[in-house]
Amino acid sequence: MFLDAALAMLFCVIINAIAAYIVWRKILAIHPIQGVIILEPKLFRFEGETLKVQGEITQKSRFYGNSIWLHIKGFSEHHWLIISANGVNAQSYARLKRATLNAINCALESK
Template sequence: MITQIFAISSSLIAGIISFKKAKQAHPENGTVILEYSQLRFVSDNIQLQGEISPKSYIFANYVVLRLEGFYQSHWLIISAASVEDLYFSRLKRAVIAVQQPT
């Protein structure tokens, strides 16, 4: 009985932490400024700036960005529905350019 309560409570805590991290990585609104491989994201809650890492991923309707800053790195998820098609394709091209070997 105690083991079950412990397992449920630890799962609940892990779920809350995961939800907060996912919510932070996928903001609802904000401004993306793209300059070559540098990206700046500004919203009401967070401000991120860094270089797009080759660890970034492109999916059909999402771009999962790994931004590497001076001393930290952050994940940022941008959906196609939240930006115009032209800007989303530019963002995908920037990720592909970073992933290409030099």
Template sequence: MVYFSLFAVCYSLFLTSVLAQFICVASSTIFGYVSWHWYKKSHPQQGVFILDSTQCRFENNTLKINGHISNKSRVYQSSVWLYINGFASSHWLIINASGVDELSFVRLKRLTLAARHEQAELK
């Protein structure tokens, strides 16, 4: 959000029309809000995550996701980005290492890599 705000202010300083400055600030605010909303949706603060082979389920008070772990999922040093294919839609779910205990995070990384490997073999 800060990035979009700084971009809007810096960019609008070089515009000569007040209307153009307003449009620049308004569009940056809208894009910032949409980005923040996507981030909050894909990076929940709490919830229950159940992983069984390639099937997974995540629930919290605002979000319920069921499906398989896709090939698009990524494993990084301190986070796992899960792309979950559900029956009707797909979702990104980002889990940080600081949010779970170390053993659970290592298990999640292993199962994600195994699920990606299985999906690649099926294709």
């Protein structure tokens, strides 16, 4: 495919840099810096400067270390949202974790 090994390495570096940039932009989009979370019995709302998400927490939500990866089923589309434990106070994080566990358990019980 390539006649020169240096050209192949340069091509790989450029492609990897582009892929890393795209992944970094996606992660920044789902990991907001600031915002307000509103938890209601069957509704989750997040409002930030650039992102507004509303819907239900689904069973695809997960816990990884000190963060919660929320999968929100909106009215017309699905969203991922990452909330870090060090980004909110301990009581708010516990409430969010409890709501996520409740959503996961209710979805599993309904099957």
